[in-house]
Amino acid sequence: MNMTSIFEQLFAAYWWLIPALLAISFLKTSFMKGVIGELQVNLAAKFLLDKSKYTLFKNVTLPTEDGTTQIDHVIVSRDGVxxxxxxxxxxxxxxxxxxxxxxxxxxxxxxxxQNPLHQNYKHTQTLQAALNIEPSTIFSIVVFVGDSTFKTVMPDNVVYAGGYIRYIKNKTQSVFTESEVKDICAQISTGRLKPSLKTHRDHVKHVKTLVAEKQRPIEVKPVLKNAANTCPKCGEAMVLRTAKRGDNQGKQFWGCSGYPKCREVRPAL
Structure with missing residues (x-):
């Protein structure tokens, strides 16, 4: 039996391993992790929140001054957003x-x-401004899914998957009327960008641009010394200081930035 026949038999017996490995690799990508995490949150909301009281919006992309911001989930009720x-x-x-x-x-x-509370702060600020509602009526929640364990004490609004349902249900003070809830839902529906693959791609491109700008090295320009404000003794820049003790306490003076190597001083005009 030649090698070609052996490979053909092996492929015929184990061909299914190729799509299986590809599927496993795809499931491990950050994109699919995000999708799976959001699906768990969706299912919890679907089965554990009363649809007559709570309205769920998924993947809400809102325009901002510098591009877009994308919110995983928004839940609207009389008890808050x-x-x-x-x-x-x-x-x-x-x-x-x-x-x-x-x-x-x-x-x-x-x-x-990135601290997800800081990340979600922009989301809440953008949505609050778009809806023109009071800060006390909008709540930020960070939900961790997957096999993770908090090793430090987290704020009440940072929870595991099931905890966000309890957090929402614990808010029992009505802050909106039924009419206001309907109006808020209508504003979100009309103000969000149309959910589509293109909207998601454009947002991802915007985020990558922002990350690249933050990682770009800051250009440091040399500071030109002012000949009129340099130390006559060593040539270093003179710094405006305030005397902390002695007869001149509280008075300002020019001191050499090379102190203590150089103790040159001159009065401030």
Missing amino acids: FVIETKNMKGWIFGSENQKTWTQKIYRHTSKF
Whole structure:
């Protein structure tokens, strides 16, 4: 039996492995992780929230001054407008409300990601301005799905998949009338960009442009020394300072920026 026949028999027996491996690889992409995470949130809302009280909007893309912003989910009820950011992640999660970046740790691998509360802040601000509603009537929620574990104390509005339903149901004080709820839903429906593959692609392109601009090195231009404001002793720039003690306490003077190597001073005019 030649090698060609062996390969043909192996392919005939195990051809299904090729599409299976491709499917597994596709499911592991960040795009599919996001889709799966959002699907879990959708299903929870569908089966655990009363449709007569809560209206769910998925993938709401809104225009902004510098492009677009995309919200995973918006839920509208008489008890408020809930803006939901979904994160499908695994491993240990470390973070606090005010930190710029949070940390994901999987075994020995550590990576940083943007604080999702900060990310969702732009979403809530954009939606609040578009709807012209009070800040106290709109709520930001970050939902983690997947096999992740919080290793630091998280704010009440950062929850696991099932927790966001409890968070919403705990808001029992009506802030809108039925008429206002209908009006808000109508504004979202008409103000959002049409949900489509093109809308999503354009938004992703906009986000990539913003990321690239943030990562671009800042050009540092040399500071030209002013000959009239340089130290006559060493040539370094003179800095305006305020005396903290002595007879001249509280008075300003020019001191050499090379201090303490150079102690040249001159009175401020």
